[in-house]
Amino acid sequence: MRRLEWGGWVSVAFSGAAMVVGVLIGVGEMVNPGTYTDVRYTWLHLAPAPGPFPNGFSLVVGTLVDPISALMLIVVTVVGFLVMLYSIGYMHQDRGLPRYYAELSLFLTAMSGLVLADNLLEFFVFWELVGVCSYFLIGFYYEKPSAASAAKEAFIVTRVGDIMFLLGIFLYFYNFALAGPAGSGGWAANGFLFVNGNQPYLLGHGLGGNSTLLTVAGIMILGGAAGKSAQFPLHVWLPDAMEGPTTVSALIHAATMVAAGVYLLAVASLFLGFTSTDQLAIVGIGGFTAFFAATMAVVHPDIKRVIAYSTISQLGYMVMAVGAGFAMVGLFHLFTHAFFKALLFLAAGSVIHAVGTQDLFKMGGLRKTMRLTAIAFAVGGLALAGIPPFAGFWSKDDILSAVYSQLGSHPAYWPFFLLAFAAVFLTAYYIFRAWFLAFSGDHPRDPSLGHAHEGPWTMQVPLVLLSALACGAGLLIFVPGFQSLLLSGAGATGIPPVYGTTDLLISAASVALGVSGIALAWVLWGNGRVYALPETSAAQPVRRLLLKRYYFKIGYDWIGAKGVYTIARAADFFDRFVIDGTVHGFERAFALVSNRLRRIQSGVVSDYAAYVVAGLIALFVILLIVAPYVVSRLGGG
Amino acid sequence: MTALPLVGFVALSSALFAVGLFGILTRRNFILVLIAIEIAMNAAILNFVYFGAFSNGTAGLTGQAVAVVLIGFAATEVAVGLAIVLALNRVKGTINVAQANELKL
Numbered sequence: 102m103r104r105l106e107w108g109g110w111v112s113v114a115f116s117g118a119a120m121v122v123g124v125l126i127g128v129g130e131m132v133n134p135g136t137y138t139d140v141r142y143t144w145l146h147l148a149p150a151p152g153p154f155p156n157g158f159s160l161v162v163g164t165l166v167d168p169i170s171a172l173m174l175i176v177v178t179v180v181g182f183l184v185m186l187y188s189i190g191y192m193h194q195d196r197g198l199p200r201y202y203a204e205l206s207l208f209l210t211a212m213s214g215l216v217l218a219d220n221l222l223e224f225f226v227f228w229e230l231v232g233v234c235s236y237f238l239i240g241f242y243y244e245k246p247s248a249a250s251a252a253k254e255a256f257i258v259t260r261v262g263d264i265m266f267l268l269g270i271f272l273y274f275y276n277f278a279l280a281g282p283a284g285s286g287g288w289a290a291n292g293f294l295f296v297n298g299n300q301p302y303l304l305g306h307g308l309g310g311n312s313t314l315l316t317v318a319g320i321m322i323l324g325g326a327a328g329k330s331a332q333f334p335l336h337v338w339l340p341d342a343m344e345g346p347t348t349v350s351a352l353i354h355a356a357t358m359v360a361a362g363v364y365l366l367a368v369a370s371l372f373l374g375f376t377s378t379d380q381l382a383i384v385g386i387g388g389f390t391a392f393f394a395a396t397m398a399v400v401h402p403d404i405k406r407v408i409a410y411s412t413i414s415q416l417g418y419m420v421m422a423v424g425a426g427f428a429m430v431g432l433f434h435l436f437t438h439a440f441f442k443a444l445l446f447l448a449a450g451s452v453i454h455a456v457g458t459q460d461l462f463k464m465g466g467l468r469k470t471m472r473l474t475a476i477a478f479a480v481g482g483l484a485l486a487g488i489p490p491f492a493g494f495w496s497k498d499d500i501l502s503a504v505y506s507q508l509g510s511h512p513a514y515w516p517f518f519l520l521a522f523a524a525v526f527l528t529a530y531y532i533f534r535a536w537f538l539a540f541s542g543d544h545p546r547d548p549s550l551g552h553a554h555e556g557p558w559t560m561q562v563p564l565v566l567l568s569a570l571a572c573g574a575g576l577l578i579f580v581p582g583f584q585s586l587l588l589s590g591a592g593a594t595g596i597p598p599v600y601g602t603t604d605l606l607i608s609a610a611s612v613a614l615g616v617s618g619i620a621l622a623w624v625l626w627g628n629g630r631v632y633a634l635p636e637t638s639a640a641q642p643v644r645r646l647l648l649k650r651y652y653f654k655i656g657y658d659w660i661g662a663k664g665v666y667t668i669a670r671a672a673d674f675f676d677r678f679v680i681d682g683t684v685h686g687f688e689r690a691f692a693l694v695s696n697r698l699r700r701i702q703s704g705v706v707s708d709y710a711a712y713v714v715a716g717l718i719a720l721f722v723i724l725l726i727v728a729p730y731v732v733s734r735l736g737g738g
Numbered sequence: 739m740t741a742l743p744l745v746g747f748v749a750l751s752s753a754l755f756a757v758g759l760f761g762i763l764t765r766r767n768f769i770l771v772l773i774a775i776e777i778a779m780n781a782a783i784l785n786f787v788y789f790g791a792f793s794n795g796t797a798g799l800t801g802q803a804v805a806v807v808l809i810g811f812a813a814t815e816v817a818v819g820l821a822i823v824l825a826l827n828r829v830k831g832t833i834n835v836a837q838a839n840e841l842k843l
Contacts, residue, residue, distance in 0.1 A: 707771070
């Protein structure tokens, strides 16, 4: 083992310690559900002054442990530790390991900070930090032009969301600076805290006043979440983010960072509040994305991108749940999804590590040589497809049931509910299509692939542990402590309880859809053979549309290349000809005039004397004739 | 001497100044320019004398005294002027002011 790799073990050790602490905090929250522990330090206080913050303005750094952050902290630290351990085996041939472990550790720090932030500003700071870590790690193989451009794309697209988030923050600041419990001095003076004791700081304190504004602020928050969680129409960056190492895809672009958008929506719905228009927008974006992303996963040949589309789709479910008012249901799916999606990615990483390609059509027959990986991928797939008793069933079912329960009072949710429901079938189909393509059959379809083998123990242990979690994490719902953790997350905000909404009809229907999706995948791909779709087939245009990702990427590139470039050209023209033209015009005018005036400098003394006399005469004329005339016309003295 | 009005004297000195100025602007011979300057200057000195005389004693003899001092100044100025004429003649070989045209870029 090279010396550099010992550095990796340092990261493993510390992320392991973080996992222990994180799980302890989670268990503590389960034992005493509904406790809010807020430790904070006022970092900066600005004195009261006229303006939007008449009571002053505080910047606070603090940690808040509440049910939702405890839940999220478990996800972040557990998946973080397992991915870190897996990295030791997966990354051992790579260069730039110090950079890798440093960036991954920074990411874990930032993500924990985001989860534990106790006020909106601190939240935003860590939000940006995880974004920049994502940028670094997508561009880890920066020598590859595709990786460098994917990193840039991710950064720019999420930036659009971040700007909206920031605008949302401004709206909240400006309008609710003075809101809050009586006598507290207001939200701004206390550092924009999420909670005050066990109560949300803002919710229920003067937020009903300006609902148009609150709607706009909520839409802005949704924009920020859509950027980070790759929701339509800001979804384009996530599939390209698969240019990073598979471990990064597993940790950041599946389990934790992309879930930060959902977490933001949950925090906003629990502590800030959404109007019903906001809720409809969130349900709409989430439900539509769940279906929309799933369709693109159906045809993709790249194993990682199939899982990436699946991530977008699953995040859509969570967003929909939060939008419908069930923040804890969404977070429960986030919790289970983190485990089975990290498992899918790490299993895919194990395959890629073994065969050196991501093209599903080149693989095949791998179940014979990679038994553990095949089982792990299948467990992840079953969890994703929502087959009981795997983790995904409980949480996805909860979401569908929860949204279904709202359809009576919100008929506008119907189309999005149906889209999300249809996506269950697509999900089961595409993930098992990937499984059959990679693992069934007799041998790899591309004979040049070397002899596949399982990775070292550092790669196998996380697969086993995550498989166990993907099987069992959903069953935690029956553990009283966990159940009360989820129930207490809603606190006093009136968010409906997480469990007990499950509708048997919905469950049966979604399981039936999942099973039929798997069956279809088995019928089409089960024997490990690949049939080329005839060029004349009516399905070809659809397939092309899906492979081209509905032309969104091309469209955005066009907007970038044509739209923004045209604006930039216009700005350049304005700068060059109007601004510079004015400056240069003055310069030229002065040069012209002074060139003419230079000629009167004849050097002849009597000429100068004549100028003096002319000046004198002009002075007399002004003083004795013009000035008295002007004064008399003005009527002055 | 009270019969003559002050305006007549001022008109006289203005006319004298105009003559001097005309000489300064039109003569090309440096000596003639100097003489014209003297004429213009004496027009100014005359002003001091009239105004001193017409002040009904409030100015005392100040006007006349300044006139005498200025006559002295005029003499020194002529000395400087003639020195310039000599220097110009030495450098350029002429005393035509139009030739003294190096006061430019």
